[in-house]
Amino acid sequence: xxxxxxxxxxxxxxxxxxxxxxxxxxxxxxxxxxxxxxxxxxxxxxxxxxxxxxxxxxxxxxxxxxxxxxxxxxxxxxxxxxxxxxxxxxxxxxxxxxxxxxxxxxxxxxxxxxxxxxxxxxxxxxxxxxxxxxxxxxxxxxxxxxxxxxxxxxxxxxxxxxxxxxxxxxxxxxxxxxxxxxxxxxxxxxxxxxxxxxxxxxxxxxxxxxxxxxxxxxxxxxxxxxxxxxxxxxxxxxxxxxxxxxxxxxxxxxxxxxxxxxxxxxxxxxxxxxxxxxxxxxxxxxxxxxxxxxxxxxxxxxxxxxxxxxxxxxxxxxxxxxxxxxxxxxxxxxxxxxxxxxxxxx
Amino acid sequence: xxxxxxxxxxxxxxxxxxxxxxxxxxxxxxxxxxxxxxxxxxxxxxxxxxxxxxxxxxxxxxxxxxxxxxxxxxxxxxxxxxxxxxxxxxxxxxxxxxxxxxxxxxxxxxxxxxxxxxxxxxxxxxxxxxxxxxxxxxxxxxxxxxxxxxxxxxxxxxxxxxxxxxxxxxxxxxxxxxxxxxxxxxxxxxxxxxxxxxxxxxxxxxxxxxxxxxxxxxxxxxxxxxxxxxxxxxxxxxxxxxxxxxxxxxxxxxxxxxxxxxxxxxxxxxxxxxxxxxxxxxxxxxxxxxxxxxxxxxxxxxxxxxxx
Numbered sequence: 138x139x140x141x142x143x144x145x146x147x148x149x150x151x152x153x154x155x156x157x158x159x160x161x162x163x164x165x166x167x168x169x170x171x172x173x174x175x176x177x178x179x180x181x182x183x184x185x186x187x188x189x190x191x192x193x194x195x196x197x198x199x200x201x202x203x204x205x206x207x208x209x210x211x212x213x214x215x216x217x218x219x220x221x222x223x224x225x226x227x228x229x230x231x232x233x234x235x236x237x238x239x240x241x242x243x244x245x246x247x248x249x250x251x252x253x254x255x256x257x258x259x260x261x262x263x264x265x266x267x268x269x270x271x272x273x274x275x276x277x278x279x280x281x282x283x284x285x286x287x288x289x290x291x292x293x294x295x296x297x298x299x300x301x302x303x304x305x306x307x308x309x310x311x312x313x314x315x316x317x318x319x320x321x322x323x324x325x326x327x328x329x330x331x332x333x334x335x336x337x338x339x340x341x342x343x344x345x346x347x348x349x350x351x352x353x354x355x356x357x358x359x360x361x362x363x364x365x366x367x368x369x370x371x372x373x374x375x376x377x378x379x380x381x382x383x384x385x386x387x388x389x390x391x392x393x394x395x396x397x398x399x400x401x402x403x404x405x406x407x408x409x410x411x412x413x414x415x416x417x418x419x420x421x422x423x424x425x426x427x428x429x430x431x432x433x434x435x436x437x438x439x440x441x442x443x444x445x446x447x448x449x450x451x452x453x454x455x456x457x458x459x460x461x462x463x464x465x466x467x468x469x470x471x472x473x474x475x476x477x478x479x480x481x482x483x
Numbered sequence: 484x485x486x487x488x489x490x491x492x493x494x495x496x497x498x499x500x501x502x503x504x505x506x507x508x509x510x511x512x513x514x515x516x517x518x519x520x521x522x523x524x525x526x527x528x529x530x531x532x533x534x535x536x537x538x539x540x541x542x543x544x545x546x547x548x549x550x551x552x553x554x555x556x557x558x559x560x561x562x563x564x565x566x567x568x569x570x571x572x573x574x575x576x577x578x579x580x581x582x583x584x585x586x587x588x589x590x591x592x593x594x595x596x597x598x599x600x601x602x603x604x605x606x607x608x609x610x611x612x613x614x615x616x617x618x619x620x621x622x623x624x625x626x627x628x629x630x631x632x633x634x635x636x637x638x639x640x641x642x643x644x645x646x647x648x649x650x651x652x653x654x655x656x657x658x659x660x661x662x663x664x665x666x667x668x669x670x671x672x673x674x675x676x677x678x679x680x681x682x683x684x685x686x687x688x689x690x691x692x693x694x695x696x697x698x699x700x701x702x703x704x705x706x707x708x709x710x711x712x713x714x715x716x717x718x719x720x721x722x723x724x725x726x727x728x729x730x731x732x733x734x735x736x737x738x739x740x741x742x743x744x745x746x747x748x749x750x751x752x753x754x755x756x757x758x759x760x761x762x763x764x765x766x767x768x769x770x771x772x773x774x775x776x777x778x779x780x781x782x783x784x785x786x787x788x789x790x791x
Contacts (some may be wrong), residue, residue: 311502312509313770315729316763320513323751323759327517406534422733422749424629438631442737445635446643456632463626 150205176396183476190472193465204267212245213257215264216430224252224448251452253444256430262454265434268427269414269462272344275404276351276413283352284359286403289394291360292367303364314354318416322346322425329428344427347417355409362401372399400477409472418459418475420458434459499775506767507557511550514756521624556633562761567753573761576746582734582767583742585646588727590703591665595645595723599670600716603677604709610682618674625671630730634664652740661738669723673716684708708720714785722773 174182184190208215221233227250234244249258291302323344325346368377376393384392420426429436434455441451537543541552556563562573573648606618637660643648649657684690693703718741732744739745743762 159785247780307498308502308505311498311771311774312505313767315725316506316767316770317509319729319751319757320763322509324517325514325752352764413626418629418732419729421630423736424752435631438635442635449639452635452639453787456636460624460627461631463629464624467623467627482685 177399177404180400180476182352184472187472187476189468190476192377193469193472196461196465197469200266200458201270204263204270208260208267211248211260211263213260215256215432217256217260219251221253221255223251223253223255224444225255227450231255250448250450252451253441258451260462261432261437261459262434265432265437265455266458266462268344268421268431268433269417269459272347272417273410273466275348277409278357279329279348280356280408280409281402281464283332283356284405285363285398287356288360288363289367292364292371295368295371299364302426303361306360309354309357309419310361312354314350315416315419317354318346318350318420319423319425322351322420325349328427338364344417346425347413347420351413355412356380359402359405359409362405363398366398367394370394403477404470407466411466411470414459414466453476489783491782496594499771500510502771503768506771507554507764509548510763510767511553512546514760515546515549517756531683532624535586557764562764565750565755565758567750567755567758573757575767576758577738577743577762580741580743581744581752583652583740584728584731584744587665587734587740587742588724588731589766590658591727592663592669592723594662594666595673596716597668598666599673600677600709602670603703604681604712606674607681607685607712608704615678618678622671622674625667626675628668630664630668630726631733631737633667634734637664638737650738652735652738652742657738658740661731661740664734664737665727667731669719669726669755673719674718676719677712681708684712697767711785714781715722717777717781717784720777721770724773725770728769738773 142404188464219231219233221231225231225247227248228246229250230238230244230246237244247257247259249262252261256439287302287306291299329345373393376389379389379393417426418435418438421433422439424436424439426435427433437455438452438459441448441455445452508623534543541549546553553563558741560574562577565571565573565576568576594778602618602622609615616674630738638650642648648660649655650660651657652661690707728744731742732748734740735742735745736748745764747759747762747766750762
């Protein structure tokens with residue numbers, strides 16, 4: 138077939154020229170020159186370029202490592218008392234320890250001094266940090282799990298189910314949450330002091346009531362966000378398109394619904410963490426949180442008040458620690474919002 | 484407006500009343516689930532004494548009846564008798580403490596709102612320049628400081644080290660530090676809200692129109708931008724009240740102010756459950772009513788909001 142086929146202009150038949158084999162040049166255009174970038178990787182790249190966020194990640198990773206790994210190597214424990222070593226200044230040794238050193242036995246220094254009962258303060262601050270981080274992370278986890286399930290069901294089914302479920306959310310949303318946290322920790326404190334379970338006693342009424350209240354009340358924000366997102370995704374053209382080419386509901390949920398909710402979930406969860414940390418330290422400060430001798434940053438700051446003029450460093454360390462944690466989570470939350478939701482950026 | 488607005492207001496009011504009822508119910512049943520009796524810390528602790536005391540306070544009746552009685556009492560603001568402060572009614576104690584808390588709280592809220600709006604507007608108008616940057620850094624730091632850290636650090640630095648202000652609330656000028664430590668966090672929050680809402684408004688078409696018809700800059704800012712940028716700040720009124728009320732529990736303790744917050748904490752420590760219930764419900768009603776008022780005011784200020 139040397140000369141191109143001529144098409145009768147009145148013919149309804151297809152133009153045979155469209156069915157010629159592709160030339161080498163045309164084939165070259167189809168080769169993918171750059172790897173396709175998924176949404177997750179794109180967002181992570183944006184996050185990595187944000188210097189403030191990366192600094193926060195480094196600080197938080199270091200603090201988490203210190204809080205969860207360091208205590209097992211640390212030569213002092215948070216409850217170990219030494220009456221001869223009360224209120225030592227940072228790096229100062231007690232008489233007994235000085236005697237030991239003169240005998241040639243090496244003594245680990247009290248990096249942040251000791252408190253009123255002669256307990257090593259650095260160790261107590263590390264444990265307090267651990268409680269704060271635990272409160273933040275576990276609460277965020279609870280909120281994410283309940284919020285996603287509730288929001289997804291409500292958004293997916295829509296109609297009457299959605300209406301009833303959202304009315305319940307409205308009612309819960311309007312309850313004064315901090316008051317209920319306080320109330321529950323008062324009640325739980327009483328119940329826990331009667332219980333013999335060692336783990337519950339150590340963790341303390343405050344932390345458990347925070348977890349309960351987050352499980353009962355705080356997930357509503359997350360549920361609303363997820364529901365709204367699912368509702369709007371359901372109406373998108375690309376969902377219709379993938380339905381029309383025969384994609385199964387499971388595939389639509391996996392490929393379209395979940396990836397499009399991830400950004401909302403991550404942003405909301407990151408914002409939840411500082412509020413949980415605030416609440417825990419607030420309760421511990423009031424004496425409703427962790428049980429003695431377990432320290433929390435709130436209870437350390439509260440104890441520091443008794444010798445504030447003479448031993449101000451007892452306040453500085455826990456205050457600095459909680460400030461750093463909350464500041465890092467706040468800034469990281471902003472960074473995540475910018476990275477995962479470029480549309481929001483003004 | 485008109486009939487739809489009235490419907491909206493009534494709907495919100497119904498919601499608020501339902502919420503208050505829920506708060507009372509949750510409070511009542513949580514406190515009644517506590518295993519120990521409020522009188523177990525009593526000195527003369529024979530079983531007959533406790534039984535007599537329980538009969539006096541009505542604790543011997545079935546829980547359902549007790550709840551109905553409690554509801555009836557709360558409706559006329561009778562929260563019962565305090566068990567720790569013998570001879571005082573819960574409502575009397577609340578009234579005496581509320582005076583101080585309201586004074587500190589209102590001053591703190593006023594300072595937070597006024598300074599927050601001014602700073603937020605300045606930051607938005609100087610976007611990207613140094614005043615904006617300073618405001619951004621300071622407010623980011625301030626919203627990361629819990630109220631108890633703020634209050635204790637202020638106490639340490641300003642009254643104990645520099646000796647500029649007294650450390651106790653009952654001395655002259657002693658209310659200044661509690662007010663400052665309560666106002667800083669909401670102020671920073673309002674500044675951030677006002678900045679972003681102001682930036683939003685400044686990008687709108689009607690601002691461009693006003694500018695293109697040659698309106699003075701001052702008039703654009705005050706008449707058009709600031710007025711319209713205020714309504715998002717109003718939505719923070721409810722959360723701010725909740726923050727100030729819970730913050731006052733900490734701050735009043737640190738500065739020894741005889742207010743409601745300190746009373747609440749003391750009644751928790753002395754296991755005075757009637758007090759804890761009374762104060763929780765009292766504060767709960769305040770917060771819920773505040774949220775109701777904000778919802779309605781928000782609608783009045785910005786009629787574009789969809790009525791649902």
